Amino acid sequence: MTRIKIDKWNPDIKPIEEAAKAIREGRLVAFPTETVYGLGANGLDPNAVRKIFAAKGRPSDNPLILHISNFEQAEKIAYISEIGFKIMKEFFPAPLTLVFDAKSCVPSEVRGGLTTVALRMPAHPVALALIEKSGVPIAAPSANRSGRPSPTDAQAVIDDLGDKVEFVLDAGECEIGVESTVIDVSRDEIYLLRPGGMPVEIIENFLKNRLLKIHADENKKKSSPGTRYRHYAPEIPVHLWRAGEKFSKFNFEGKIGYMGINDPGSKFYKKIIFDSVENYARGIFASLRFFERSGAGCIIAELCDEKGVGLALNDRLLRSSGCL
Numbered sequence: 001m002t003r004i005k006i007d008k009w010n011p012d013i014k015p016i017e018e019a020a021k022a023i024r025e026g027r028l029v030a031f032p033t034e035t036v037y038g039l040g041a042n043g044l045d046p047n048a049v050r051k052i053f054a055a056k057g058r059p060s061d062n063p064l065i066l067h068i069s070n071f072e073q074a075e076k077i078a079y080i081s082e083i084g085f086k087i088m089k090e091f092f093p094a095p096l097t098l099v100f101d102a103k104s105c106v107p108s109e110v111r112g113g114l115t116t117v118a119l120r121m122p123a124h125p126v127a128l129a130l131i132e133k134s135g136v137p138i139a140a141p142s143a144n145r146s147g148r149p150s151p152t153d154a155q156a157v158i159d160d161l162g163d164k165v166e167f168v169l170d171a172g173e174c175e176i177g178v179e180s181t182v183i184d185v186s187r188d189e190i191y192l193l194r195p196g197g198m199p200v201e202i203i204e205n206f207l208k209n210r211l212l213k214i215h216a217d218e219n220k221k222k223s224s225p226g227t228r229y230r231h232y233a234p235e236i237p238v239h240l241w242r243a244g245e246k247f248s249k250f251n252f253e254g255k256i257g258y259m260g261i262n263d264p265g266s267k268f269y270k271k272i273i274f275d276s277v278e279n280y281a282r283g284i285f286a287s288l289r290f291f292e293r294s295g296a297g298c299i300i301a302e303l304c305d306e307k308g309v310g311l312a313l314n315d316r317l318l319r320s321s322g323c324l
């Protein structure tokens with residue numbers, strides 16, 4: 001594994017070309033996006049895509065997102081619906097993933113056996129340059145071992161997958177910190193499959209207040225297989241707390257880490273206090289990983305208001321605690 005430091009705003013093109021060559025040749029490259037780091041491979045090469053599943057220990061029925069750098073690329077791999085095209089034009093590049101019907105060039109491995117494919121154009125100069133130079137759509141899940149908190153810096157990628165990737169392109173910390181919002185635009189109704197870095201209010205506002213639908217539980221698992229599995233779990237338990245609740249419901253033995261927006265006082269071994277929901281989202285995964293290493297026996301994490309990125313933040317907190 002080679003770790004290559006790259007300036008996000010003024011990336012040196014040499015190492016990106018080298019990494020792009022590895023992608024074209026079917027090898028794995030971890031790269032930064034505005035949400036989390038991705039574990040990338042040539043999205044049109046089934047053998048390369050299988051390496052992603054093997055490296056992560058990911059169930060093969062959990063489909064991958066194809067990352068693109070321009071609109072023509074989207075049309076080559078998916079049937080672009082009218083509403084999907086409008087949304088794409090308005091927002092891409094963005095922390096937003098759109099699900100369309102897939103064209104036949106998309107390997108079944110990428111689709112996890114479904115007939116649809118998820119597309120995203122990341123708002124990150126290094127990611128865009130890598131896709132552009134590769135000349136292929138890049139299949140990339142978050143670059144963590146399956147089930148672990150997503151990586152928002154290069155060290156977290158190396159801790160989880162260092163021996164499994166050819167290159168780690170290191171452009172520092174990710175700006176948003178939670179994964180993209182996933183919406184299905186392949187049918188008449190628009191479904192929210194995963195809340196994420198792009199607030200749903202912004203999309204609903206663009207759609208003139210048309211609300212995104214949410215699948216009933218059994219359909220949810222079918223249409224968004226990723227939601228079926230345990231996610232984001234650190235090696236120590238996570239308990240959830242809401243402002244106003246008594247801490248006496250928790251057993252205060254041992255060393256307890258706290259993360260949240262409200263400062264809960266002095267009972268804690270270590271505390272991480274954020275000054276906004278956006279900063280909490282940016283820091284959630286790094287904080288879970290920090291507490292894991294800190295010697296704490298468990299984590300108490302504050303749930304927040306489900307506005308803006310708060311919806312995605314609570315989703316990740318619920319999943320990391322095993323409540324979803």
Ligand code: TXA
Nearest residue numbers: 035038063064116117118141142179180223224225226
């Ligand atoms: O921000 C992100 O989306 C990051 C960066 C690297 O782009 N990627 C990411 O990938 O979070 P991953 O594999 O960890 O999550 C992809 C999500 C999963 O919940 C998966 O089930 C869903 O997208 N997905 C992918 N293809 C789909 C499809 N065809 N239909 C429905 N859901 C799909």
Ligand code: MG
Nearest residue numbers: 141142150179
């Ligand atoms: Mg993931």
